[in-house]
Amino acid sequence: MEINKLQDIAAQVRRDIIRMVHGAKSGHPGGSLGCADFLTALYFDVMEIDPEHFTREGNGEDMFFLSNGHISPVLYSVMARRGYFPVSELATFRKLGTRLQGHPTPVEGLPGIRVASGSLGQGLSVSIGAALAKKANQDKHLVYVLTGDGELEEGQNWEALMFAGSKHVDNLIVTVDYNKKQIDGSTDSVMSLGNLRAKLQAFQWMVLEMNGNDMKSCVQTLKLAKMLAGNQKPIAILMKTEMGQGVDFMMGTHKWHGTPPNDEQAAAALAQLPETLGDY
Numbered sequence: 001m002e003i004n005k006l007q008d009i010a011a012q013v014r015r016d017i018i019r020m021v022h023g024a025k026s027g028h029p030g031g032s033l034g035c036a037d038f039l040t041a042l043y044f045d046v047m048e049i050d051p052e053h054f055t056r057e058g059n060g061e062d063m064f065f066l067s068n069g070h071i072s073p074v075l076y077s078v079m080a081r082r083g084y085f086p087v088s089e090l091a092t093f094r095k096l097g098t099r100l101q102g103h104p105t106p107v108e109g110l111p112g113i114r115v116a117s118g119s120l121g122q123g124l125s126v127s128i129g130a131a132l133a134k135k136a137n138q139d140k141h142l143v144y145v146l147t148g149d150g151e152l153e154e155g156q157n158w159e160a161l162m163f164a165g166s167k168h169v170d171n172l173i174v175t176v177d178y179n180k181k182q183i184d185g186s187t188d189s190v191m192s193l194g195n196l197r198a199k200l201q202a203f204q205w206m207v208l209e210m211n212g213n214d215m216k217s218c219v220q221t222l223k224l225a226k227m228l229a230g231n232q233k234p235i236a237i238l239m240k241t242e243m244g245q246g247v248d249f250m251m252g253t254h255k256w257h258g259t260p261p262n263d264e265q266a267a268a269a270l271a272q273l274p275e276t277l278g279d280y
Contacts, residue, residue: 001044003215006037006215007215008277010037011273012276013081014036014273015270016076017033017074019090019270019279020076020093021093021260022261022262023091023093024093024094024095026260027072027073027093027094027102027260028072028257029073029244029247029261030181030250030255030257031177031179032071032073034179034212034241034242034245035212035241036078036245037218038218038239038241039074039075041218042222043064043079044078045219046219046223046226047061047144048061048141051079058114058130058141060141061141062143064143064144064146065117065126065130065144066104066123067117067121067123067146068120068123068147069116069118072100072101072102072103076090076093076100077090081277084110084112085110085112103117104118121156122156123145125159127145127172127174130143131164131171132169135169135171140171142226145174145175146174148182149176149177150181150182150183150190153191164234165205168232168233170231170232170234170235171229171230172235173225173226173237174235174237175237177212177241178239178240179240179243181253181257183258196238200236205235205236207235208224208225208236209240210238211239212240243256247269249268250269
């Protein structure tokens with residue numbers, strides 16, 4: 001898909017995020033806005049998927065797992081716009097008894113969701129299991145997972161990273177949302193990750209970097225990772241993003257990690273985001 005068309009989709013996704021979180025009066029706009037370009041590129045241009053015939057097993061197609069499940073607004077918007085379920089359903093976000101819960105869950109049978117996520121630190125382990133299953137089934141498709149940089153403070157991640165590297169799980173592509181912010185402040189102040197690239201390489205991972213708020217960088221880097229897969233090493237992408245990207249007063253701070261905008265703030269945010277595909 002042409003870069004300008006992907007940019008239009010990402011712009012609408014950002015509008016959806018603001019409207020969903022504002023409508024629910026709860027949710028996580030900051031990281032969702034930051035990852036809009038990445039998930040748009042992944043779902044609309046990179047992954048081989050079949051939204052109309054979704055199965056939890058994912059045989060014969062690429063699979064994606066959202067480990068940092070609190071940024072569900074961006075995933076729901078992208079999936080709806082990609083055709084997994086009606087766009088109008090975005091209006092039910094975080095409503096009691098609906099399929100679009102605050103953290104994704106397969107309990108209500110939402111197409112596109114294979115596991116519950118939001119208990120941080122578990123998505124990488126799940127994705128490794130899915131990748132090994134594909135190898136066992138001789139399925140040549142890939143497994144993608146997104147994790148937050150603050151989420152890497154969970155110890156389970158490091159056991160998973162060590163396992164994937166030592167067992168050559170080379171059909172796995174992990175993207176780290178490297179915005180250097182989490183709910184309590186900067187990752188450096190809470191628990192520094194140090195030289196993350198060097199750590200991943202020491203665990204026998206191939207490491208790429210990309211600008212997660214530049215659509216061309218997202219597409220090129222993800223396609224490069226796809227091309228490099230199958231070379232005995234899992235692939236990690238350090239994705240530099242800005243929390244709250246696209247809304248000036250939400251950028252440069254961790255305060256919008258899990259804070260919904262009020263009426264005035266939502267109107268100000270939407271005024272900065274073009275309506276390109278039509279609001280739900």
